[in-house]
Amino acid sequence: FEVGHALEDLAIRWLRLAGFELYTRRADGEQFGFSVAGGRIQGHVDGILAAGPADIELAYPALWECKTMNDKSWRETVKQGVTRAKPIYAAQIAVYQAYMEGAVPGIASNPALFTAINKDSEEIWFERVPFDGGLAQRMSDRAVRVITATEAGELLPRHATTPTHVTCKSCPWQDRCWGSA
Numbered sequence: 001f002e003v004g005h006a007l008e009d010l011a012i013r014w015l016r017l018a019g020f021e022l023y024t025r026r027a028d029g030e031q032f033g034f035s036v037a038g039g040r041i042q043g044h045v046d047g048i049l050a051a052g053p054a055d056i057e058l059a060y061p062a063l064w065e066c067k068t069m070n071d072k073s074w075r076e077t078v079k080q081g082v083t084r085a086k087p088i089y090a091a092q093i094a095v096y097q098a099y100m101e102g103a104v105p106g107i108a109s110n111p112a113l114f115t116a117i118n119k120d121s122e123e124i125w126f127e128r129v130p131f132d133g134g135l136a137q138r139m140s141d142r143a144v145r146v147i148t149a150t151e152a153g154e155l156l157p158r159h160a161t162t163p164t165h166v167t168c169k170s171c172p173w174q175d176r177c178w179g180s181a
């Protein structure tokens with residue numbers, strides 16, 4: 001995790017050196033983010049690009065999202081694009097764009113800049129990700145469904161039938177989810 005943070009800090013520095021006006025903190029020092037539904041839906045964005053070099057085709061303001069990946073994941077992302085290779089990241093980007101629009105008008109109209117850093121080789125991938133309003137709405141509806149079910153004491157069906165499913169193996173809630181099964 002520390003390597004990931006160190007690489008992200010380097011990416012911030014490199015983007016600024018390249019001429020991008022990148023903000024990662026608000027004036028009060030806090031990260032940019034949003035909190036809705038009484039704090040039960042919230043997120044922090046890696047950064048917001050306010051301007052950049054004239055020869056780079058990007059409209060501003062733009063959401064900046066940075067991920068570090070192992071070589072296999074990074075190559076898949078480069079080959080297929082983030083939306084196909086990493087749909088969870090694409091969903092995160094769409095939701096962040098939608099929820100940040102109130103505080104940063106225009107961020108949901110402009111494509112986000114996604115950056116993926118290869119943890120094994122330090123290669124960097126940049127990708128423009130157009131706003132997908134339908135995806136943001138589906139993810140938001142899903143979050144509301146989880147909150148509503150939880151408040152009603154309803155146990156939603158699991159995503160998989162076995163705790164050894166590939167998604168469950170890396171899920172932070174695996175112990176809690178399967179503990180009583």
Ligand code: SF4
Pocket residue numbers: 158159160167168171172173174177178
């Ligand atoms: S372990 Fe995680 S991914 Fe798997 S069913 Fe439970 S909550 Fe869903």
